[in-house]
Amino acid sequence: MKRLLTVLAAGVPLAAAVYLPTASAAPQNSSSASPFTCAAPSVKAPAGTRVESVTAERLPGGTIHGTGILGGEVSGVPAFCQVTVTLTHPGDNDHAKVRTWLPASGWNGRFQAIGGSAYGAGDGGVGLGTAVKNGYAATTTDAGVGDVLDTGWALDGKGRVNTPLLKNFASRSQHEAAIVGKEVVDAVYGKRAAYSYFTGCSTGGRQGYMEAQRYPDDYDGILADAPAVNWDEFEVATLWPQVVMNNEKTYPSGCALDAFTDAAVKACDSLDGARDGLVNDPERCDFDPRRLIGTKVVCDGKELTITAADAAVVRKIWDGPRTPSGKKLWSGVPVGADLKGLAGTTEPDADGTVQGAPFQVPALWVQLWLEKDPSFDLSTITYSRFTQLFKQSQAEYDKVIGTDDPDLSAFRRSGGKLLTWHGSADPFIPTQGTVEYRKQVEREMGGAKRVDDFYRLFLAPGTDHCGLNGTDGSADGLAALTTWVEHGKAPRTLPATLVDASGRQVGRDLCAYPQVLRYKGHGDTSAATSFTCVSPSRH
Structure with missing residues (x-):
């Protein structure tokens, strides 16, 4: 429960509450x-x-x-x-x-x-x-x-x-x-x-996107972070790690899962040109978990060996949900994200038996809104049944809560601005879902440059779910948004403090999507000035 509360607390829209513009930015004659x-x-x-x-x-x-x-x-x-x-x-x-x-x-x-x-x-x-x-x-x-x-x-x-x-x-x-x-x-x-703003993260982020999609005149600016858009799809998708463990009858320990994550971060750390403890672009990380087979891990004072079955489970979790025939349904947990959040397990019982411990948000979605049965046993879901549930959720709830309409033309005409940051190590809402939505908006509305006029997305390397709210770093998204709304200055970068794999705080000026961070080749890797934004083709 403590882990769950930490995760849910990260979903509270603290960005709206903590990182606010200074008094000097307030509208004139506001008394x-x-x-x-x-x-x-x-x-x-x-x-x-x-x-x-x-x-x-x-x-x-x-x-x-x-x-x-x-x-x-x-x-x-x-x-x-x-x-x-x-x-x-x-x-x-x-x-x-x-x-x-x-x-x-x-x-x-x-x-x-x-x-x-x-x-x-x-x-x-x-x-x-x-x-x-x-x-x-x-x-x-x-x-x-x-x-x-x-x-x-x-x-x-x-x-x-x-x-x-x-x-x-x-x-x-x-x-x-x-x-x-x-x-x-x-x-x-x-x-x-004088001005109206909406602020939220996670569910709050989804609510912000829904406002832009359906009620474009409600707000001048919307700060919608780690948004739970594509709700009908990603909620089912985030049950996938449990489905994999149950079907493969393999439940890697928390220590083993951490070993896979640590190894992947180490292998892909330098893709941005610097060994800084952060994976800049998890989609480019091709670390194969099978490389750890046979590795010894010390867990609670006991030594255990990473097995081929452990590696197979992690590989499926990173890859993401697929149909039994191999068709990809959704993105998996990003490489570098904490696998224990969705691949949680119970403590061994007296016989040493371990079971899956699903994250409650997707578990409740499947039990209540899909199965309509609070007592439904999630451990019985086969790969085939998982595909059926995924498609059922799309069919029954996309138009209600999907929050994935790419036509933001009315919001643009209203003069509204939409700003989003999303951690690239978010285990609970796959970052790629937000990226894919942004791509859909670009296709719908005439390309990236036209969309940049009113909607900007920033990805935060190594950052957990809603982590820039202060739980895993910080960023003043609302200050950037008010400057954009009230002074017409669109944010090219979003200054942030991130936390690397060793727990050290480092500065980064997050790049506006699709640009990515690249080390200049010299300078302190904890300083934002040592990095620059480049197009993905140059990365």
Whole structure:
């Protein structure tokens, strides 16, 4: 559970909350047009909804403790007004809360909406508190669903998928939160926000892409990191490591999995011209795990030998899901990523038996939304059944939550800007899925140069899921986005602090896709100035 909480915490959109632009970047004349009064405003219901209640409460700030299993806290939060609007869609029996926190003083004139993590649609308080601390009026919605792993809403009393709540989680509640949140800001401050932003990572990243695809006028700028786009496909795909282990009846230990990862990083480290403990482009790493067969590994004081069966399992996991006939379905875990996240196993029982321990997010997707059976035994999934489940997920859910529409022409016409960073060592959302989506947008909209005008992607070598939120490095994506939106200066690079294989912090100016980092041949490999961006053809 500790590992799971760490992963899910990484999915909290802390980029929105922690790495914010300095006060000097705030819009001019952003002070309130009327005296600040924390009172429940009159709220017009968004189309298709009814307002059930509106409450307002002035809170003293201080230390904000996050709710739910992720918890967390942020201190030094100034006094703020919390306005909570509860919406329902008549006939759907849902109750979605939209919370807006408005600083009592020092509002920077900006509006920020914050996305969710895993199966949670919104923020538990830490993101809101940090946003308020930095002068933002901030909004989030729970979409009428639960915490990050609370999926009690998935099925109704008859065992059928709860379609209204899935629609809330997938798209419509975020759009309604944008409408309501901006209306509340206008009512409380007596003036509209000068600029509006959406920020999120993982599920929050997917929500940001959905906003750009379906509601292009909601935000001036969207920071959508490690986005869970292609949801209907990658959620099933990330169960693949468990399917492989169960079908091959081989469960490599955590130490063995780490040995494969370490060996691959060592073998492919210098592909960017420098031995810096980072694999710059995992797609170019051709390390064969069979090279480790016979290698001795010490695990918990005991020596074990890497077997051919271990290597075969890792090879399939890196390669990614395929049909029994060999057709590739999706990308695998990137080389250099922590294999233990998706290839987890239980501790040996009294007989020494080990079983798979699936990551709960894809496990729940298959059990609830595909099998419609919370007790479904995932260990029984054959390779053939896996292919069927993958195709079933595509057929039933692509149009609901796939979030893979490449036509962003309306978002471009609205003047919106979309910025994304994604760790190249992300074991939970394959980075290649984001890259493929970007390629699809280019094909749809006339090439890379036209897309670069409003949408830029940055890949972070050696970085885990949502790692640049501070768990595995840092990057100020929101500062780059506000500069782009408010001053028209598109980011050519994204300054970041990464963590190499030895745990050392190193500086890198991440390249705008498709360019990649290349060592200049001289200089400190921990310094960003020692690297430059080159086209893939020169790499």
